[in-house]
Amino acid sequence: xxxxxxxxxxxxxxxxxxxxxxxxxxxxxxxxxxxxxxxxxxxxxxxxxxxxxxxxxxxxxxxxxxxxxxxxxxxxxxxxxxxxxxxxxxxxxxxxxxxxxxxxxxxxxxxxxxxxxxxxxxxxxxxxxxxxxxxxxxxxxxxxxxxxxxxxxxxxxxxxxx
Numbered sequence: 001x002x003x004x005x006x007x008x009x010x011x012x013x014x015x016x017x018x019x020x021x022x023x024x025x026x027x028x029x030x031x032x033x034x035x036x037x038x039x040x041x042x043x044x045x046x047x048x049x050x051x052x053x054x055x056x057x058x059x060x061x062x063x064x065x066x067x068x069x070x071x072x073x074x075x076x077x078x079x080x081x082x083x084x085x086x087x088x089x090x091x092x093x094x095x096x097x098x099x100x101x102x103x104x105x106x107x108x109x110x111x112x113x114x115x116x117x118x119x120x121x122x123x124x125x126x127x128x129x130x131x132x133x134x135x136x137x138x139x140x141x142x143x144x145x146x147x148x149x150x151x152x153x154x155x156x157x158x159x160x161x162x
Contacts, residue, residue: 028107033099039074042096049087051080053157079155086154101154111140
């Protein structure tokens with residue numbers, strides 16, 4: 001049994017009896033980051049990714065969409081999912097950072113658990129869209145000094161969607 005398996009067994013023994021505690025599992029995660037220097041390139045990259053679900057923060061609105069709404073200004077941030085891969089977009093000064101998170105064979109061995117943000121403000125006034133909880137998969141990796149620590153979370157969809 002390797003260190004990851006030992007850790008998962010120990011965590012399961014401790015948390016397995018606690019209602020509502022996250023269920024940890026082993027996973028493999030690959031990340032790839034690129035930068036683009038135009039709003040048009042961001043929209044093209046999101047379209048090429050062909051997401052199934054997503055949300056976008058524009059300069060004048062936050063929308064549940066696939067990065068394809070018009071009339072809200074450039075994209076400041078967004079998170080999109082297709083299967084076991086997510087694309088996260090962040091505007092960083094003069095460029096946009098595009099980070100792809102993929103759970104696949106060959107990625108780094110990590111520990112993961114699923115998490116939900118139960119309410120999502122849908123309007124600037126704070127109105128909530130019922131049933132649109134944000135779903136994330138949180139990843140932990142081992143740090144020799146601090147033990148297992150969260151280092152990434154990828155958007156996986158809404159509510160009960162997979």
